[in-house]
Amino acid sequence: MTLNDTAHGDVLVVRVEDSRIDAARAPEFKTAMIERIDRGHVRLVLDLSKVDFVDSSGLGAIVSCLKRIGPRGNLAVAGAKGAVAKLFALTRMDRVFPLHASVDDALKSVAG
Amino acid sequence: MTIRTTLQMLTGVLALALVVAVGGQLLAQANARFEAQRLYAHDSLRGKLLLLGSRLGEERGRAFVILRSAETSEEFVRRLRAARAGVDLTLEATLAEVRRRQDLLSRPEAIRATLAAATDVLNALREDVDKAREAGDEPRSRRLANRWFDTVTDLIASIGSLRLSLLQDAPLQDTALATESRLRRALGLMGEHMGRVRARLAAADGVDSAAESRAFDEVARDLGAATLALELTDERQILGLRPGIADAMNAVRKEFDGVFRPAALNLLSNLRQGTRVPGTGERWFEAATGSIADVDDAQRTLLRSSEGRLRDLEAAGERLMAMWAGLLAAGLLASAGVMLIVRRRVIEPIEELSAAMLRLAENDLDVKLPRPKRRDEIGAMQTAFRTFKANAMQRQRLQRERDALNESLARAYAQLRRDLEAAAAIQEALLPPNGRLGPLRHVGLFRPSSVVAGDSYNVIRRPNGAVAFFQIDVAGHGAPAALVSVASQNALAQAALGRHGDASLAVLAKGINSDWPDELPYFTMVFGEVDPVNGEGRLVQAGHPAPLIVSRDGSRRTVGEGGLPVGMISEADYDEAAFRLEEGERLILYSDGLTEAEDAQGRPFGEQLPALIKRHANADAEQLLEAIDEEVRRWRGSDDLDDDLTVLVIERTTDREVA
Numbered sequence: 103m104t105l106n107d108t109a110h111g112d113v114l115v116v117r118v119e120d121s122r123i124d125a126a127r128a129p130e131f132k133t134a135m136i137e138r139i140d141r142g143h144v145r146l147v148l149d150l151s152k153v154d155f156v157d158s159s160g161l162g163a164i165v166s167c168l169k170r171i172g173p174r175g176n177l178a179v180a181g182a183k184g185a186v187a188k189l190f191a192l193t194r195m196d197r198v199f200p201l202h203a204s205v206d207d208a209l210k211s212v213a214g
Numbered sequence: 215m216t217i218r219t220t221l222q223m224l225t226g227v228l229a230l231a232l233v234v235a236v237g238g239q240l241l242a243q244a245n246a247r248f249e250a251q252r253l254y255a256h257d258s259l260r261g262k263l264l265l266l267g268s269r270l271g272e273e274r275g276r277a278f279v280i281l282r283s284a285e286t287s288e289e290f291v292r293r294l295r296a297a298r299a300g301v302d303l304t305l306e307a308t309l310a311e312v313r314r315r316q317d318l319l320s321r322p323e324a325i326r327a328t329l330a331a332a333t334d335v336l337n338a339l340r341e342d343v344d345k346a347r348e349a350g351d352e353p354r355s356r357r358l359a360n361r362w363f364d365t366v367t368d369l370i371a372s373i374g375s376l377r378l379s380l381l382q383d384a385p386l387q388d389t390a391l392a393t394e395s396r397l398r399r400a401l402g403l404m405g406e407h408m409g410r411v412r413a414r415l416a417a418a419d420g421v422d423s424a425a426e427s428r429a430f431d432e433v434a435r436d437l438g439a440a441t442l443a444l445e446l447t448d449e450r451q452i453l454g455l456r457p458g459i460a461d462a463m464n465a466v467r468k469e470f471d472g473v474f475r476p477a478a479l480n481l482l483s484n485l486r487q488g489t490r491v492p493g494t495g496e497r498w499f500e501a502a503t504g505s506i507a508d509v510d511d512a513q514r515t516l517l518r519s520s521e522g523r524l525r526d527l528e529a530a531g532e533r534l535m536a537m538w539a540g541l542l543a544a545g546l547l548a549s550a551g552v553m554l555i556v557r558r559r560v561i562e563p564i565e566e567l568s569a570a571m572l573r574l575a576e577n578d579l580d581v582k583l584p585r586p587k588r589r590d591e592i593g594a595m596q597t598a599f600r601t602f603k604a605n606a607m608q609r610q611r612l613q614r615e616r617d618a619l620n621e622s623l624a625r626a627y628a629q630l631r632r633d634l635e636a637a638a639a640i641q642e643a644l645l646p647p648n649g650r651l652g653p654l655r656h657v658g659l660f661r662p663s664s665v666v667a668g669d670s671y672n673v674i675r676r677p678n679g680a681v682a683f684f685q686i687d688v689a690g691h692g693a694p695a696a697l698v699s700v701a702s703q704n705a706l707a708q709a710a711l712g713r714h715g716d717a718s719l720a721v722l723a724k725g726i727n728s729d730w731p732d733e734l735p736y737f738t739m740v741f742g743e744v745d746p747v748n749g750e751g752r753l754v755q756a757g758h759p760a761p762l763i764v765s766r767d768g769s770r771r772t773v774g775e776g777g778l779p780v781g782m783i784s785e786a787d788y789d790e791a792a793f794r795l796e797e798g799e800r801l802i803l804y805s806d807g808l809t810e811a812e813d814a815q816g817r818p819f820g821e822q823l824p825a826l827i828k829r830h831a832n833a834d835a836e837q838l839l840e841a842i843d844e845e846v847r848r849w850r851g852s853d854d855l856d857d858d859l860t861v862l863v864i865e866r867t868t869d870r871e872v873a
Contacts, residue, residue, distance in 0.1 A: 194777050
């Protein structure tokens with residue numbers, strides 16, 4: 103699992119470089135994200151523009167991150183497309199965290 | 215060929231080569247020693263024969279003088295007897311020598327025969343001489359005197375020939391020995407000629423002047439011959455011989471040149487002139503005998519020297535023989551020692567190691583290995599073998615442990631597998647069998663990706679006649695998902711049966727969601743209800759793919775706007791979606807395991823689904839599910855699935871009869 107971090111002020115943009123977040127990769131993804139959150143990065147943009155597929159484990163991992171942040175900060179997801187966007191729509195993730203087409207849009211929402 | 219055979223053969227060959235080489239030397243030395251003994255025997259016999267010749271010469275002279283003279287002194291006669299005894303003694307000694315050395319002599323019989331014949335002739339002549347003297351017949355005596363002289367001279371010559379033939383039988387290779395031999399022969403000749411001169415001059419009495427004149431000529435010739443023989447003993451030859459020989463030869467030369475020869479010439483000259491002094495003959499004879507004794511002395515000196523040399527040769531041969539024999543013994547001892555050491559230090563340890571190695575190779579770890587006590591290569595090999603055996607034993611122990619571990623793992627795995635299979639059987643038993651509830655027919659497809667599944671579904675008739683249905687997909691799969699699946703199925707079944715009247719499904723879902731323990735994985739579901747009489751229905755979609763309603767003509771529509779999975783966000787709200795199932799229409803619920811089943815290129819099966827459903831719009835629901843199952847297998851290229859796959863079809867039949 104390769105994650106690429108870019109700091110924008112107090113917001114950390116984490117780009118997932120792998121094409122899948124599935125049962126095999128979800129635990130590792132979750133650990134890496136939790137580690138960032140515990141370091142104090144509570145304003146996060148998760149850039150999924152390179153991800154083609156997320157399964158139920160991956161979805162669970164993303165929601166776990168959100169729960170970990172809790173009221174201290176927030177998490178936005180950017181660049182979800184195709185099967186990933188469909189899954190988010192099916193599971194109504196828009197009710198859980200903001201979904202944005204681009205990282206820039208997401209940055210605005212998180213910073214605000 | 216074994217190392218034992220090779221080493222033993224090599225040592226054997228070396229020992230054999232040693233025996234052959236040294237044995238050859240030993241044999242050669244034995245031959246040389248025998249040859250030295252033979253030379254000694256021949257040389258010694260020749261010495262005896264020389265002495266015999268000299269003694270015979272004296273007897274010949276004395277008897278000759280007595281036979282020729284009218285009067286001889288008593289002393290002279292006595293000396294004749296002494297000379298005879300000397301001859302007899304020498305003859306006996308010679309014969310004894312032949313007997314003693316006959317094994318070393320080339321032809322002892324011929325020598326004995328010659329000597330016997332000489333003895334016979336001599337004895338016959340002596341008898342004649344004695345008779346003639348007793349008779350006192352002077353003319354007869356004088357005739358006999360000439361015969362006696364000539365015959366004994368012949369005997370002496372034959373003894374000389376015998377000496378020569380002995381020399382030819384055992385020729386002397388050694389230069390010094392050959393020189394000494396030549397000197398002895400020359401001295402022998404010289405002595406013989408001096409003896410003849412001595413006898414003839416002593417016997418001259420002037421009775422027969424013509425015969426006497428011839429005898430004087432003989433004397434002159436003999437004197438010349440003796441001089442010539444002396445000249446043969448050249449001083450150059452004597453150089454390199456022992457000092458005693460040179461002294462003896464010088465004495466001979468001095469006596470001959472200074473005394474014998476001048477006296478003989480003087481006497482001869484007087485006799486030729488007719489001057490005769492009575493008694494001169496006997497005096498001359500004794501004086502000449504003294505000169506000849508010098509020659510005999512030189513002879514004896516030479517003989518002793520030769521014997522010494524031959525003894526030295528023999529002793530040298532014996533020493534060499536002893537040396538070679540010692541060498542042979544030492545060599546054989548060394549060979550035996552080498553054989554013993556090679557056997558003890560090399561062959562036996564190697565054979566022992568080899569036997570142990572073969573047993574080790576056959577995995578016989580009980581084999582006793584020789585204890586390494588040595589610091590050489592064999593000791594190193596023994597140490598290496600012990601290490602090898604220790605390693606093999608450790609390997610064997612580890613292998614046994616591994617085998618035991620594998621066996622217990624296999625047992626545990628088999629137990630787990632049996633448990634899982636039993637769990638799967640239970641899980642499958644929880645699913646409703648395909649069947650009919652009034653006009654509603656329901657058919658299910660259930661394919662776990664492992665033995666047990668996180669997917670589940672159920673169709674239940676409520677007490678008020680409505681038919682409740684649900685399909686669940688627990689996040690993840692395998693045993694944990696299966697357990698959660700059973701729990702959630704139970705929760706939903708309880709909720710469906712325990713609901714009061716027309717209470718909202720959304721509220722029900724919200725209740726289940728908020729009660730769901732945080733520790734359990736979330737699940738997606740479709741939870742709904744349909745009135746079998748009019749087909750009116752409602753459902754809650756919670757993160758699960760939206761159900762399809764398919765008509766007989768192949769047209770389709772989805773129900774539901776999506777929703778949060780159950781157990782993910784405890785505060786979540788859910789929406790209820792209404793639908794109406796017309797007669798002949800099918801409600802199709804499926805888990806994402808169907809749409810996300812990927813082919814080898816990673817393409818999801820979902821895109822194939824609408825066309826497949828449309829193609830089977832008029833077929834039986836069972837046929838539709840069979841087709842889906844078959845197509846997914848073909849799509850995957852195998853029977854394996856990454857995720858559990860579940861499809862539930864609820865069909866509103868056109869059959870008006872309500873059960």
